Amino acid sequence: METSKLAIIGSGPTALYILQHILSNAEAFLKQFYQISIFEKNAKMGYGMPYNPDFTDVYNIANISSEEIPELPQTLAEWLRAQDRDYLKTLNVTKFPIKDSEVYSRISLGEYFRAQFNILIESLKHHGFSIDEHTSTKVTDIKPISTTVAEVITATKRYRFHNILIATGHHWNPDHSTSSNYFDSLWPIFKLFNPDDRYYNFEIGILGASLSAIDVVTSLAHRHGKFSHYQNQLSYQLHPKAKGFKIVLHDVNGWLPHLQYEQVHPFREIYRYTTREALLALKTDHQNLFIETYFNNVCKPALLKALKKDELHDVVTLLNTKDFGFKQFIDTMAEKHEYINSFEGMRKELDLADTLLQKNKPVHWMETLDDLMYSLNFHTELFSAEDHLFFHTDVKPFLMNVIAALPLKSAQLLLALYDANCIELVSGKVEIETKSDTGIQIKICDSHDGVETKTYPLFINSSGNDDVTFDDFPFETLRKEGTISMAKAAYDHAAHTRKTHNTSNESTVTEEGELYLKLGGIAIDNTYRCLDDDGKPSQIIQDLAFNHIYGHRPYSYGLQACNATSCIVINALLDIELHDAQPIGIEIITKTYETKDDL
Structure with a gap:
């Protein structure tokens, strides 16, 4: 049986940024992990499902430009400029010169990622790491052997590791329809x-x-x-x-x-509009962070500045009203972006967006709200069940439509x-x-x-939902042995909330007299360590797959979230203070968010 140190399951963008942050900390990381094994179920490493030519079409357009992609050995634009034009045409890249602000085909982004993956592997080998690449190798299960070792199980072999990072990315089950239509x-x-x-x-x-x-x-x-x-x-x-x-x-x-808009800061930051200390100071005695408290204390001041820059004076007036909360803000801004005919509305918005892009004029309130919700996403384990429901029913649909970037x-x-x-x-x-x-x-x-x-x-x-429920978690032994647990949140006022939100018995669970909302997916701590049935973090397994952890990380989307998540995990692996089998307070864990790396 082969023995190794670190396993990465998956080789898409999240794995790519794991490797990038390992390389950035190569000297310190090499002292702990001399060997890295990467498992990929497909024949080639580095693509990621949305960018793999076996999945996506030459006509599909990526929704991110070179200047918005977190740091890799090369930028997308640099890599494209270095390619032969005949090759680029096969990737449906036909518009020249190549621009940092332009969006290109999804498969060209996939080829770029694959190239960066290969560069990172060679750089890590040069630094002294031993790298094993297991292509066409599906991991079927993970089995803990002790508190410090677990087995990665494939169809033909078992491998032992001290740490396992699950970075499987998007997951789509085969169609099980009885109809070919x-x-x-x-x-x-x-x-x-x-x-x-x-x-x-x-x-x-x-x-x-x-x-x-x-x-x-x-x-x-x-x-x-x-x-x-x-x-x-x-x-x-x-x-x-x-x-x-x-x-x-x-x-x-x-x-x-809604459409792509010009931004002042193309990269999100967790603490752009607040500090870790200020945010954690908003917690209640019961260790809750209420969304409305966050909105009033953090969001309102930032949004007021942004709305004034956008000259949306009517919304500024409303936002200065004491009783104007997050729900009222969502309804107001959604109404501004609703059209009797969505296509004609898109036509008007396209004319405006093109004008703003030509003038390099940002839409400040959209960018600001996206940053604010990005920050909140990394602290949602502090939500009550009521706030989780509000986020999923009101906030998230608004973000996914109005703050979208088509x-x-x-x-x-x-x-x-x-x-x-x-x-x-x-x-x-x-x-x-x-x-x-x-x-x-x-x-x-x-x-x-x-x-x-x-x-x-x-x-x-095409609803785009590839979330994996707790019962369908792909590594069955972890679920059966209680190494992982279901993500859940306690109600603040259980009896009232059950009636107000019409929650069903299927969506709630009672433990020791306390009513909880089932959030979906698995429970993790702030450093993505899986939490067991007793709430203790695993010393071996960290899960970075967004469709596994959507209950605790409901707004993790795109390459910037892949980068931030990977940075947090690598910094945590290097932090001896976090190598403890007991739960660690959020005040300590969130220190990993404050790094010199852009999160």
């Missing part, structure tokens, strides 16, 4: 294409209108017609054999993502399709009623209690 995820996206290269000449239903849904739109649209530019306008011409082709997006609120070129594609009558957006909650080879029947319930049924020959669930 329904897909419960869009990945890999190639499965959605007509296998005989025939055209879809009917309406296609898509659940969701987020960035992943737009990936489906762009892939299918390019295969059923042609986009062309004329006098700086993009238009779409449907192929004659695709007559009848149309995409219908279904979103509960009838919202399309590239302007994606918006141009959507509007070209809209002008060609090839796309539509329907608001209302969707329920799948029947699935059969003759069609997928759905029920649409609108906000006015109206109900409509509709049948699609093809229906795709």
Whole structure:
């Protein structure tokens, strides 16, 4: 049986930033870990699922530019400029010169990540690390052997490690539908294409209108017609054999993502608008941090400055009102961004966004709120159950729609399709009623209690949810032996909250007379160590996979979160003070957030 020190499960962006932060601390890290083993279930290391050419399409556009990607050996723009133009064309990079502020294809980002991965591996070897790369190797289980050693189990071998970092990234189960006309995820996206290269000449239903849904739109649209530019306008011409082709997006609120905006600081920071001490001082005697307290003490002052810069004086007046809380702010700003016709609203927003980008004029309040919620995300274990519910039902949907960053070129594609009558957006909650080879029947319930049924020959669930429930956690032994536990939060006023939020028995659990809300996923501490049934942190296993830890980290998205999470974990591994089997107070653990590295 092989013995090693550190295992990394997964080789996508989170693993990439783990390696980057190990390299930044190579001298100190080498004293603790002489060997690093990386396990990847796919044939090649370094891509990450959203950027892997086996999953994503050449027409899918990344939603991040070079200047927004945290530090790696090269920037994306530098790497692209160094490539042969014929090679870049195969990655659908056709616009030159290469710009730091431009967004490029998803697969070009994947090739860039793979190149950076290889550079980091070679640099770590040069520093004296022994690196084992296990490709086409799926980890099927993890089994603790003692308090300091655990086994990583694959189909053919067992490996022993002193520390294991789970960085598996996105996870999509295979479709289990009984109908060939329904897909419960869009990945890999190639499965959605007509296998005989025939055209879809009917309406296609898509659940969701987020960035992943737009990936489906762009892939299918390019295969059923042609986009062309004329006098700086993009238009779409449907192929004659695709007559009848149309995409219908279904979103509960009838919202399309809002657009990429200019920023003062392209990188988020955990403590940009507050300090660790000031934030922790807001805790109650029961160790809660209430969202409304955070909003009043931290968010309001920062947002007032931002809104004044944006000249949104009406909102400034409201925000200065004593009883104007977070919910009122969300409703006010959402109303400003709601349109009777979302596509026409997008057209107006595109004109404004293009003007602001040309003038390098930021949208201060959006950037500020994103920073504030990024900071809050790393402290949500202090939430009561009530605040977790509020965050998930009100705050998060607002952030995911209004603070979204849809590239302007994606918006141009959507509007070209809209002008060609090839796309539509329907608001209302969707329920799948029947699935059969003759069609997928759905029920649409609108906000006015109206109900409509509709049948699609093809229906795709692009809601973008790949969260892994506690019962479906992929490493079964950890769950069965109690090495991991379910993420949960105590109610502050249990009896009142149960009635107010209409929580069900399935979403709550009672322990020692205390009522808890099940948050989903697994419990972790601030350094991502898995917490066992007794609340004690594992000395071996840290889980950085966002779809495993979404209960305690509900707003962890994108490469900057991958970078911050990896930095926190590596700093924690190097901090002897944290090598303890007992729970450590948040005052000590959050010191790992204050590093010289950009989090």
